Amino acid sequence: xxxxxxxxxxxxxxxxxxxxxxxxxxxxxxxxxxxxxxxxxxxxxxxxxxxxxxxxxxxxxxxxxxxxxxxxxxxxxxxxxxxxxxxxxxxxxxxxxxxxxxxxxxxxxxxxxxxxxxxxxxxxxxxxxxxxxxxxxxxxxxxxxxxxxxxxxxxxxxxxxxxxxxxxxxxxxxxxxxxxxxxxxxxxxxxxxxxxxxxxxxxxxxxxxxxxxxxxxxxxxxxxxxxxxxxxxxxxxxxxxxxxxxxxxxxxxxxxxxxxxxxxxxxxxxxxxxxxxxxxxxxxxxxxxxxxxxxxxxxxxxxxxxxxxxxxxxxxxxxxxxxxxxxxxxxxxxxxxxxxxxxxxxxxxxxxxxxxxxxxxxxxxxxxxxxxxxxx
Numbered sequence: 001x002x003x004x005x006x007x008x009x010x011x012x013x014x015x016x017x018x019x020x021x022x023x024x025x026x027x028x029x030x031x032x033x034x035x036x037x038x039x040x041x042x043x044x045x046x047x048x049x050x051x052x053x054x055x056x057x058x059x060x061x062x063x064x065x066x067x068x069x070x071x072x073x074x075x076x077x078x079x080x081x082x083x084x085x086x087x088x089x090x091x092x093x094x095x096x097x098x099x100x101x102x103x104x105x106x107x108x109x110x111x112x113x114x115x116x117x118x119x120x121x122x123x124x125x126x127x128x129x130x131x132x133x134x135x136x137x138x139x140x141x142x143x144x145x146x147x148x149x150x151x152x153x154x155x156x157x158x159x160x161x162x163x164x165x166x167x168x169x170x171x172x173x174x175x176x177x178x179x180x181x182x183x184x185x186x187x188x189x190x191x192x193x194x195x196x197x198x199x200x201x202x203x204x205x206x207x208x209x210x211x212x213x214x215x216x217x218x219x220x221x222x223x224x225x226x227x228x229x230x231x232x233x234x235x236x237x238x239x240x241x242x243x244x245x246x247x248x249x250x251x252x253x254x255x256x257x258x259x260x261x262x263x264x265x266x267x268x269x270x271x272x273x274x275x276x277x278x279x280x281x282x283x284x285x286x287x288x289x290x291x292x293x294x295x296x297x298x299x300x301x302x303x304x305x306x307x308x309x310x311x312x313x314x315x316x317x318x319x320x321x322x323x324x325x326x327x328x329x330x331x332x333x334x335x336x337x338x339x340x341x342x343x344x345x346x347x348x349x350x351x352x353x354x355x356x357x358x359x360x361x362x363x364x365x366x367x368x369x370x371x372x373x374x375x376x
Contacts, residue, residue: 019369027364032317035363039356040315040329046356047349061345069332077208077221081293083331084223085110085302087230088285089309090316090323091237096278097318098241100254101271105154105169106282107306108176109147113283114290115180116146118297121199122188128200135203136225140287147283148276150176155275159268165275173306177299184299195298205292226288231324233281238320250274282306303334304347311354 048058069079089106096103117139120126126138154168188196208221241247253260253267261267289301312330316322330350337346 015372017371019371021367021369023365023367032364033322035360036315036317036322036357039360040353043349043353043356046352047345050348050352051345065332065336065346068336068338073217074220075335077223079328079331079335080223080227081331082334083327084226084230084292085285085289085305086308086312086330086334087227087323087327088233088288089282089305090312090327091230091233091320092278092281092285093309093313094316094318094320094323095237095241095250095281096274097313098254099250099270099274100257101155101158101274101278102166103151103154103169103275103278104166104310105150105172105306106278106285106309107302107304108169108173109150109279109282110286110289110302110306111173111176111180112150112279113143113147113286114297114301115176115183115286116283117143117287117290118183118188118196118199119146121203122196122297128202130202132202132206136205136291139203139291140229140284143283143287144280145283147286148280150283151275151277151279152272155272158275159271180297181299184297188297190296196296199291199295203291204295205288207292222293224288224292226292229284229288230327233284234320234324237281241320246270282309303337308334308350311350311357314357315353 044062048062051058051061068075070076089110092106092109093103120135120139120142125142126135150172154163154165154172157163157168158165184194184196190197205224205226207224208218210218212219239247241250249260249265249270252263253265253270257267285305286301289305290297294301308330312323312326315326315329333346333350
């Protein structure tokens with residue numbers, strides 16, 4: 001007697017199937033900014049949950065952050081002041097990241113730029129009665145030179161010996177900070193305090209408040225000329241990346257190094273040059289901060305601008321113009337950190353935003369398809 005064949009019992013299956021496929025077609029132009037916006041909103045939602053778990057009211061906390069940063073023209077001026085070094089450091093990161101060089105050393109290049117600019121005043125290279133325009137120019141060139149020098153070292157090691165630039169740039173941050181501290185605590189210390197003497201006023205970048213006699217509305221506003229420098233730098237970096245032959249080489253190396261090498265593009269030369277220009281921009285950020293804000297060299301000139309620039313660069317999706325708006329957002333978070341308790345809340349929000357931005361890149365690389373399962 002033959003045995004009957006029983007049908008196999010299937011396990012439970014959802015009526016739909018989710019497929020993840022690499023993107024083959026070109027990404028729509030609107031997808032990148034949309035994903036950035038969604039990532040920020042999700043980060044704020046997650047931050048609200050964490051605030052609730054800590055016993056705070058998330059709505060009131062966000063309202064206070066907004067009021068402390070955008071509540072009136074005067075606090076908005078302070079926000080723009082904080083956004084200025086972030087913008088320049090972000091541009092430094094964007095330039096390097098476009099070529100897939102992970103410059104994590106913008107913080108150290110920022111400090112070396114600040115030191116180089118201070119050198120002009122404190123050595124002194126220029127006499128104190130020099131005209132303001134000469135101080136601005138020479139301090140900016142010196143800050144960019146030393147920032148570029150700090151970018152040259154990891155760029156050269158990467159180009160010649162394939163040394164991981166993440167490690168070298170990160171380690172050089174600590175060397176730069178220690179270098180600055182040596183001069184702040186010893187060589188240039190004012191009376192043994194942890195700062196140098198005040199720069200002469202003709203070495204200060206002009207603020208909006210300096211024009212209050214002509215325009216009373218500007219009275220008390222702290223935004224300085226460094227913001228204009230940052231906006232001009234954004235235009236220049238955009239032109240280099242998207243309208244110049246050199247920018248095409250940078251993007252091609254970042255997208256396909258083998259194709260770039262086959263086309264005769266020197267990866268070694270471009271690696272060094274890009275790291276030097278990236279360092280120069282971060283050095284210019286250091287110059288603008290000490291000349292436009294603190295007016296002396298001291299240890300606490302950066303609340304982590306170099307590392308913030310990495311986050312802002314990803315938020316801006318490596319777009320120099322989007323970096324302007326993103327820098328203002330993070331300038332607001334840093335400014336609000338002075339009034340929010342505990343003070344780590346703004347940094348927590350920054351970290352959550354970075355995680356969400358990294359996660360959003362998944363949707364730039366892959367399509368998600370939801371299909372109805374076919375009946376067997």
